[in-house]
Amino acid sequence: MQASAGGRGSENLVVVGSGPAAWTAAIYGARAMLDPVVYEGEPSREMIPGGQLMFTTEVENYPGFSAGLDGQALMAEMRSQALRFDTRVVTENVVSIEGEASPFLLRTSGGGGVRARAVIVATGARANWLGLANEERLAQIGGGVSACAVCDGALPAFRGKVLAVVGGGDSAMEEALYLTKFAREVVVIHRRDELRASPIMARRALDDATIRFEWNQEVTDVLGTDFITGIAIRDTRTGRVRELGVGGLFIAIGHTPNTGFLDGAVELDGAGYIVTPRAWRTATSAPGIFAAGDVMDAYYRQAVTAAGTGCMAALEAERWLAHGAAPEGAG
Ligand code: NAP
16 A cells, blocks of 8 residues: 555654665554554665665565565565555655654655654665676575675585675674585685684684685676676786686675764764664664664674564554653644
8 A cells, every 4th residue: 555644643663764674663653553664765866665684685584484585575565564564655865854753744756745643664674786787686696795704605506605794794704614514615705815704703704614815806897697697806006807706795884874874863982873862772862763683783684583573673663652741733
């Protein structure tokens, strides 16, 4: 159901986002009779509604689907489940959240606005990519390029292959170590000769006989038509370019949370993630604004943990609306 959020005083609950956290928050909010509206975002070159799972071909670690399923199919299921309980969905971005206190004014990319007594921000984080044309293309068609080894590394296509991991941080070390379960060899490609990873993670990776390091190298091209066959790497000291045959490429150069539009509405940490000050709670620094999923979680970043925090945010918003919020229709 496509719906307009206009023509009312204040909405009880507006959910911003369309990944597992957002749809779970909507399902719980709708079943609690909060009549939620989801702003699922507008498709653009960098972003499509549905979040990062839209770029994942096979999801094998989401409980309840023993045969695994396609990331896009999982998101379509979650969206349908929210619609089944009459969640209203608007295919626009929220571009700002304004107001000192609830009800907040959310301005949207369609030029309109909506007032909300409670808001759940579940806009996720995007994996950083190298920005190479064939990298993006192969990632989108399930051609052996991924930004999440834990999501994709166990797929049969990667078994027994030489797999490359790009990056020198904790994520790169963790992904490289994880991939040793499946790969013949893991090659870590790092642009410097010193790791950024914590000493313990670095030591584990350096000591692992299945992992080889290519120091001072940057990836300049990704090779392959339907599936990756290799990469071109350039030595940052000599400029020499050579090709490396690989059967998979995992990019682990950090994530960027989608919080730019918040512009001071809630407190962010140094990396731009939303701060939820109380342990096991989703309330932010602004009473009435809650956060769920990867936008507040740089640590777990899994679909199932995002869904879990979406549930938590809806329950917390429901209780806050019952006890702490401005009266319905205010503003
Ligand atoms: P990160 O610490 O920011 O590391 C990113 C790595 O990617 C750096 O080595 C960086 O190189 C490299 N890089 C960035 N842009 C690049 C580019 N365009 N081309 C090539 N290389 C590029 O990110 P992260 O590893 O995702 O970790 C994020 C946070 O989560 C950290 O605080 C980390 O400790 C934490 N984390 C912890 C664990 C754990 O404890 N198990 C696991 C994962 C993440 P330079 O070093 O040259 O800048």
